[in-house]
Amino acid sequence: MKFLKTRQMAYSMINGLLLLLTVWGCGSSGTKTESKLASESANATSAAAKTAAPSTKQTVLFYGNSLTAGYGVEPTQAFPALIGKKIDSVGLNYSVVNAGLSGETTAGGKSRIGWVMRKPVAVFVLELGGNDGLRGLPLAATRQNLQAIIDTVRLKSPQATIVLAGMQIPPNMGTSYTREFRGLFKELADKNKLVLIPFLLEGVGGIPKLNQPDGIHPTPAGHKIVANTVWNVLQPLLK
Incomplete structure (x- = not known):
């Protein structure tokens, strides 16, 4: 027990x-x-x-076609991205938005501008019209569409600085059409008091080694030159 x-x-x-x-x-x-x-x-x-x-950075918006979108190159190699790097390198308080769309015409740009401009921007870089010219579309319509885009930007973001990228095309459509096409960008810039880039592809257009096999879209090396052309106009506007 x-x-x-x-x-x-x-x-x-x-x-x-x-x-x-x-x-x-x-x-x-x-x-x-x-x-x-x-x-x-x-x-x-x-x-x-x-x-x-919320971000305190102001927006620089690039609105264009395949040139802006960076057709055939990496997104980081397209000139808007290169502009973004330049902005960062000098410590400016801006961010870059690339609203380029390959194949875009001025009519297409007009149809989607209201959606793109839902938020205000500080600088709006307009690069459209090249596809209109290459297709031989009526230049009166191109002018009207570009004007409508400009008007919408002014309405949605009254304080924005608008930069218009000038474009030129080969003489395939005839001398008169080619000359009028080249001149319409300066006409619009003067009429609306825009900042003009005389020719976006200055030093690149028509130079085989700086363009892809299609002869239209820049290579990465070509985009670097385009970025420098844009930067020379854009930098003084960024405060």
């Missing part, structure tokens, strides 16, 4: 010790889990706050 009683007491002590260890273990694990969750929650809150924080 004494042996059995002693054995029962031993079992009781062991069970009590196991129970104590179990409770202590659960309490320790719970504390660690709560601490980990609290840490993760704090990190997530911090990250969300950073994401939600």
